[in-house]
Amino acid sequence: AQSVTQLGSHVSVSEGALVLLRCNYSSSVPPYLFWYVQYPNQGLQLLLKYTSAATLVKGINGFEAEFKKSETSFHLTKPSAHMSDAAEYLCAVMGDYKLSFGAGTTVTVRA
Amino acid sequence: DADVTQTPRNRITKTGKRIMLECSQTKGHDRMYWYRQDPGLGLRLIYYSFDVKDINKGEISDGYSVSRQAQAKFSLSLESAIPNQTALYFCATSTGSTDTQYFGPGTRLTVL
Secondary structure: OOEEEEEOOEEEEEOOOOEEEEEEEEOOOOOEEEEEEEOOOOOEEEEEEEOOOOOEEEOHHHOEEEEEOOOOEEEEEEOOOOHHHOEEEEEEEEEOOEEEEOOOEEEEEEO | OOOEEEEOOEEEEOOOOOEEEEEEEOOOOOEEEEEEEEOOOEEEEEEEEEEOOEEEEOOOOOOOEEEEEEOOEEEEEEOOOOHHHOEEEEEEEEOOOOOOOEEOOOEEEEEO
């Protein structure tokens, strides 16, 4: 069965600093991987997805993620954090026609 | 207008009550899903439906039931609510097995 593990339940960054959120996956087949963002009192919004095309995937709001098969990772980055990036970020893998989510990482941005 | 809507957005109920959460979508997708979100656990799949006649249990279906009334409507019921069903519930839709799932705004359910 497919699964993902997100390292770090909380990340705090300064405005303008690099945002790095870690996600490792387990999959017996080439994975389809997703990053979603959840703002307070809102639903989940897709940031980006990997579907076995380019290993570097660019998403919305300046985020990108790199698929590394050798490390079974799909880490999410943004070069310069903005106050509006404060949210929860969820990594997910598609398997058996269903999404399996990690526990999520809450990002806070310090002024 | 939102493509995936959920009603109610917030609900407080008592132990033992029957509760129905509703989901409607205008995206024309065949596949619909119900998840619950608990702090520190991410989202877990309760039930999913690939079309009107196809209903499947997810990883945590005990205590829940669903109804797919039409392609656009998928309801989740708690027959006898208990406090550990207090959570944020999300409905989602998609077109195919590897396609993006689109989520509704969620229903915050509190069972006292």
